[in-house]
Amino acid sequence: MRWRGRRGSDNVEYRGSGGGGPPMMKLGGGLGSIILILILVFVFKVDPAQLLNDPQLQQGGGGGGPAQQVDPAQTLSPQQQELAAFAEVVLADTEDVWNELFKQDGSQYIEPKLVVFSERVQSACGFASAASGPFYCPADQKVYIDLSFYQELEDRFDAPGDFAQAYVLAHEVGHHVQNLMGITDQVHSRRGALSEAEYNDLSVRLELQADFLAGVWAHHAQRTKNILEPGDIEEALNAATAIGDDRLQKQSQGYVVPESFTHGTSEQRMRWFRKGYESGDINQGNTFEAREL
Numbered sequence: 001m002r003w004r005g006r007r008g009s010d011n012v013e014y015r016g017s018g019g020g021g022p023p024m025m026k027l028g029g030g031l032g033s034i035i036l037i038l039i040l041v042f043v044f045k046v047d048p049a050q051l052l053n054d055p056q057l058q059q060g061g062g063g064g065g066p067a068q069q070v071d072p073a074q075t076l077s078p079q080q081q082e083l084a085a086f087a088e089v090v091l092a093d094t095e096d097v098w099n100e101l102f103k104q105d106g107s108q109y110i111e112p113k114l115v116v117f118s119e120r121v122q123s124a125c126g127f128a129s130a131a132s133g134p135f136y137c138p139a140d141q142k143v144y145i146d147l148s149f150y151q152e153l154e155d156r157f158d159a160p161g162d163f164a165q166a167y168v169l170a171h172e173v174g175h176h177v178q179n180l181m182g183i184t185d186q187v188h189s190r191r192g193a194l195s196e197a198e199y200n201d202l203s204v205r206l207e208l209q210a211d212f213l214a215g216v217w218a219h220h221a222q223r224t225k226n227i228l229e230p231g232d233i234e235e236a237l238n239a240a241t242a243i244g245d246d247r248l249q250k251q252s253q254g255y256v257v258p259e260s261f262t263h264g265t266s267e268q269r270m271r272w273f274r275k276g277y278e279s280g281d282i283n284q285g286n287t288f289e290a291r292e293l
Contacts, residue, residue, distance in 0.1 A: 215276020
């Protein structure tokens with residue numbers, strides 16, 4: 001991906017380790033934590049109630065005080081500083097694209113904040129650890145990421161490449177777009193009225209739409225800034241494949257339970273990202289009315 005020499009976003013917060021509060025609903029994250037909990041419960045026979053009541057898990061070993069902005073030059077390694085600079089440019093690219101698309105639609109885009117943290121963080125959606133992976137919190141309109149996830153994306157998920165990293169961030173910003181459009185609230189408001197399987201289906205549709213919106217961003221960023229290099233789209237598609245529910249379940253438990261999917265299959269995630277990238281048309285991404293995902 002061509003990113004050097006372009007502006008980075010100012011909407012970035014750098015935090016050290018933080019703590020406090022029990023976990024709450026977040027979008028786009030939880031892959032690592034789900035696998036960890038499955039291992040603890042089914043392999044080591046840990047009582048799930050024990051996990052929920054463990055003060056270390058709830059508090060993260062911290063005092064839960066207000067978040068402190070830190071100097072990335074002092075807290076990040078040279079490699080992490082490079083990743084942080086890259087994330088700032090990708091976030092700026094999403095700002096440019098979505099500001100323009102919202103303006104064309106006669107509305108105003110509210111830019112999200114990106115919080116770069118280490119190990120654990122306190123958000124308006126509750127406490128989260130790096131094991132949760134990147135996530136978006138609708139309550140404070142912020143995207144959260146521990147930069148170590150990018151190494152995990154390459155090592156654990158076998159999805160290397162800078163555009164794979166850009167796809168992950170653009171997906172979380174896609175959740176922010178959904179939040180601004182009122183889609184997130186509509187989905188969450190139906191939770192109590194649906195069965196678990198029915199709500200999981202809505203969750204899948206929400207996630208696949210975020211993949212589609214990441215593709216829309218890539219389309220317009222390429223059109224206006226020529227950001228793509230050979231192999232970049234393949235990197236994003238590989239990342240989408242690597243974090244599909246079917247693949248993750250197969251890796252963690254050896255079998256697949258479609259009724260429990262929350263993010264979509266590898267094929268679905270790849271296909272909706274590609275549709276967004278090829279069309280660039282936000283109106284073609286209504287996953288909630290699609291007969292076949």
